[in-house]
Amino acid sequence: MGMYASARGWLEINFKQWGTAQQIIQRYHHDLYSGGWAFPAKPFNWTLYLFYGGDIREQELDWLRETIAELAAMPPIDDDGDRPVGLFLITDERGRALLWQVRDGSLDEQPAPSLAWFGD
Template sequence: MGVYVSIRGWLECDATQLAAVRKVISSHEDDHYSDGWGSPRRHVNWAHYIFYGADIRESAVDWFADQIKEIARIPASDDDGDLVQGLFLVSNEIAGTSEWQVRDGRIFTSPAGARHRFLDR
């Protein structure tokens, strides 16, 4: 049956970056795991958010990580210099849960720690 990984998290960006994020997601469309992406029905205030939540096969984690790496490299779109940022919890049913921080144009991965252990149950 294979090993599954639960991925849940979000990205924060501005309107211009959101359009670029959506292009990246579209370029990785797979008619299955891509359906885990979602966004609010209507934009509220200044920041834009896009969310991912799905249980995927371990073999598809690189597919997801490639998207996130590409999204993290989207440049700032105005003078304030803000890059896309976000947080994902990635729970492998064998290896446990890790935290992926999207910031500074990269993904920083670390063990999630005891505070997220309840997600491994």
């Protein structure tokens, strides 16, 4: 049957990147797990937060990581050079925790044992 991991987190993107982000998510469409993506129903103020949350099979973590990595690589939209930033916590049934940090156009993964309690 396989093991599961819980994935939850967000990306902060520029409002002008909304369409590009939607295209990336659609390109990586997964019949079951794409439903975890959520844009605010009515964005406000200056930052657009794109959320993901769901329990997915461990073997599908590569799918999610590739999707987030491509979102992270979206080019800056203005002269400020701002890129997407974000944070995702991945916990699994074995009690392990990973932190995926998005900044400077890439996704960095590191162990996060102090956050493993989120998976309890």
